[in-house]
Amino acid sequence: MNLGTSVLKVTRVGILKGRLLAAVSTLLIGSSVFAATIKIGEVGSMTGSEATFGISTHEGIELAIKEQNAKGGIKGQKIELISLDDQGKPEEAAIATTKLITQDKVVAIxxxxxSSRSLAMAPIAQKYKVPMISPSSTNPKVTAVGDHIFRVCFIDPFQxxxxAKFxxxxxxxxxxxxxxxxxxxxSVGLSDFFKEAFLKAGGExxxxQSYSSGEVDFNSQLxxxxxxxxxxxxxxxYYTEVGLIAKQARKLGIKAAILGGDGWDSEKLYEIGGKSLNNSYFSNHYSQDDQTPAVQSFIATYKKAxxxxxxxxxxxxxxxxxxLFAAMETTKTGSTAEVQGALAKTKDFQGVTGKIxxxxxxxxxxxxVVLEVKDGKFLYKTTINP
Amino acid sequence: MSEFFQYVINGLSQGGTYALVALGYTMVFGILQLINFAHGEVYMLGAFTGLYTLRFFGARIVEFYNLALSVGADQASTTVAILTAITVIVISMITCATVGYFVERLAYRPLRNSPRINLLITAVGVSLFFQYSGQLIFGSSPQPYPDLFENLESWTFGSDENLLVINPLQVFVFVTAITLMLILRHVIFNTRLGRAMRAVSFSHELSSLMGIPTNRIITATFMIGSSLAGAAGVMVGMTYPKVEPLMGSLPGLKAFCAAVLGGIGNVTGAVLGSFILGLAEAFLSGYGAPTYKDALAFTILILILLVKPSGLLGVHRTEKV
Known part of the structure; x- marks a missing residue:
């Protein structure tokens, strides 16, 4: 899954391969006349220290595409997904976005x-006027980049x-x-918003304290x-550091509850942190214990796949x-401008993670929702409305 | 006040891990005047060797010691855990010594008589080679390390107000670093091999005229240095249970700074420098500026090069023209 580096390679040896590419692309263009698919791009961290984020998101997207294509795609056209790995690096995410737009000509990303990587991608998508939907970047700055940047999750002031309320x-x-x-x-944004809300609630x-991701020793700050x-x-x-920090905190004799945000949401959290994570809670977008039929049927199909x-x-x-598909279905020609307009009008869309x-x-x-971590399981605690 | 002592403990244990890496740096430098940038990657390979050994044979090693000591599964689990840890460390040391052998044989020896800058660039190349092939083979996602000492309780001193917690693993790392340093000192100053190493370090040509097999001595130095990095890799993996292919670069550079601080080429200096760096980092993060932690090592490096280029325990050598 080393797609990120292959992007780099393409740009580096681009001149050398120019002639070859020309030959190949005539072939490709020839075939795409027959296939006539709608191309959608995806950029994610399939490898690196937040790999489960990219992989889970990719699986969710793939599932949605499979279902949509089974229903006949969008107005008879099948959807084709082009996913690129950014290895968890903002600069790779930016390169991947440029490639998707300029070479693959995707209609949306x-x-x-x-958030750090979405912020690297957003100016590029905005510049080329290609709609970009971030599934889960919660920092408010992301969509502030421009009118082509959307998200389907809540934002950090709320989180x-x-x-703070919890x-x-x-x-x-x-x-x-x-x-x-x-x-x-x-992390910086969410900390500030938490601090503000907690002080307002009368707390102290x-x-x-701070650390830099990638470090392994947190004993002194703790x-x-x-x-x-x-x-x-x-x-x-994010989960890798959280697991290590929880472990070192408990070893230092800290018994206080640990709270966090949706960056904790990974099965790897427990692999690294283990039992040290008991007595900790985090906010998330959905709970698997939610008994709504839409949620339970999604869990069932995902589990099957x-x-x-x-x-x-x-x-x-x-x-x-x-x-994205719902917005595309309402457009006439499916052009990027129309998709952008339709996305902005999204209202009361019933998703797995709530009404969007x-x-x-x-x-x-x-x-x-707030989840409690207990012996490797994420137990539902409470739902908090905006 | 208790925080102060806790910072000392944290700093010494962090310094211990730097020391194990710094020892290898300083040995290779002492004999070849080469900064072996690939050393941090050998340390990474050591951590991964330990990881895979524990993952695939860990249960069998534990079972073996349970049988050998003929105790119940839970009775002497700490002893078994320590023995297992030592076994894994030895396996990793042997693997890394082999890696060190091949690195020296294939990458450095062909350049023995070329300008030193060629050797330095090759060292950077070897380092990158290991980093990227590591990502290819192990994957670039961090992997959790099996916790051998899960049931081991930390030692707690004092009560609520003056709490001091010492993790036995920290002590283990500290003691191993000191022990290995003492063994190395003994090897260098009291054995035939050590005498040969000192002679080669003084002058390659002269020592080979005296009948010392220079190449063999250099290879041996590389293997010893690499095996120390292997031991460090496993111990760091156990203390901070997250390993990844790029884990070697920053600790490698920091250990190099520590070695320069202590006086590169000097074994005692490497350990001293590492402990100073570990303590400085612990105090810096504890008392307010953790963001500058990584910059600290390089600040110290620049200062020591300005004030006393030969390092704290280093001897000034005059360049002969």
Whole structure:
């Protein structure tokens, strides 16, 4: 799955291969007259330290496409997905986006999960006026880039408020420690929104520590957090670091509950963190315990296709693709401009992760769930509405 | 006040992991005046060797020790865990020594008589080769390390107000680093091999005139250095249970800084420099500026090169023209 590097290779040896490509592309153009598919691009982290994000999202998108094609595609045209791996690097995500738009001529792009990478992609999609839907980038800056950037998830001001409310009301916390990843737009933004909401609720932030993703030793920061005796630690990072941090925190004798956001949502979280993650909670987009028929039927088909329970990212990938198809079905010619207009009008779309309505900033407004991590399982705690 | 001591503990354990890598750097530099940039990657390979050994044979090794010690499955589990850890470390050391042998034989020896810059560039090349083939073979996603010491309780001192927690693994890393340093010192100063190494380090030509098999001594140095990196890889994997193909580059560079700080070429200096760096990083992250943690090693490197280029314990050598 090393698609990201192959993108680079294409650009590097592009001149050498020019003649060959010309020959191949005549063949391709020839065949595409017969196939007449609608091309959709996807950029995701299929490898790297957030690999499960990319893989789950990809599976969700693939499932939605399979279902749509089984129904006859969009107005008789089959959908073709071109996915590129960005290895979890913003610069690779930007290269992949350019390739999808300029070489593959896709009508729309799905991706990325992480806000840092969506922020690298969005200006390019906006420049070429190709609609881009991020399934799960929650940082508000992402859609602010321009009118062609959409998302189907809630945003961090809401997610931060949800966890602040949960900490102060459900856990009765007064003193909170924040431990943020300074390398991630998502983590920094979410920390700020949480802090704001928690202070407003009358709580106190006793310490605000930071780390950089990629590090492995967090003992010193955790020691300084321990000294302040917080009731709760807010840790809005991605699962790889969260697992390591939880482990080191418990080994240092920190018993406080640990809270986080949707960046925790991965089966790998428990593989790395193990039992240290007991007594921790995170906000997410959906819960597999949700008994709504739409959710349960999605879980059943996903399980049949991939032999595992979908996580929130899989559900959002599925929703992002279906929102796009619904918009495309209402257009006349399926041009990028029409798709953009139709996407902006999305209203009350019933997705797996809730009802999706695009607001004027092209963000979806919907509810969040809080899950508890217990012995490797994510148990449903509560739903918090906007 | 208890935080202070906790920072000391954290710093010493982090310094211990740097020390194991720095020892290999300093040995190779001492004998070849070559900064072996591939050393961090050998450390990564060591961690992965340990990972796969534990994943595929871990249960069998544990079973073997249970039988050998003829104890119940849960009775002496700590002893069994330590023995298993040592076995895995030894396997990884042997693998890395082999890797070190081939790296020296295939990449460095053909360039023995070419300008030093060629050797340096080759070292960078070897490093990149291992990083990217590692991504190809192991995949670039981080992998969790099996936890051998899951049931091992941390040692806790003091109560709520003055809590001090020591993880036995941290002690294990610290003790191993010191022990290996002492063994190395013994080898270098009290054995025939060590005497030959010192002679080669002084002058390749002169020592081969004295009948010392220079090439064989250099290979041996490489193998010893690489096996230390292998041991470090496994121990770091156990302490921080996340391994990935690019894990070697930053610790490799930091260990190099530590080795320069202590006086490159000097075994005791490498360990001293590593502990200083570990402690400095722990205090810096604890008392407020964790963002600058990675920059600290290089700041120290620049300062030491300005103030005392030969390092804390290094001896100044005059260049002979």
């Amino acid at each position: 799905l991706g990325e999960v992480a 931060g408020a949800v966890m 900490a102060s009301e459900n856990l009765k916390a007064k003193k909170v420690a924040i431990f943020r990843d300074v390398k991630s737009d998502y 932030v006793v310490v605000d 020691t300084s957090i321990r000294a302040k005796k917080p009731d709760v630690i807010f840790l809005p990072g 991939y032999n595992k329970i979908p996580d929130g990212l899989g559900a959002l990938g599925y929703d992002a693709a279906r929102v 309505t695009m607001d004027e900033m092209r963000n979806a407004t919907k509810s969040a």
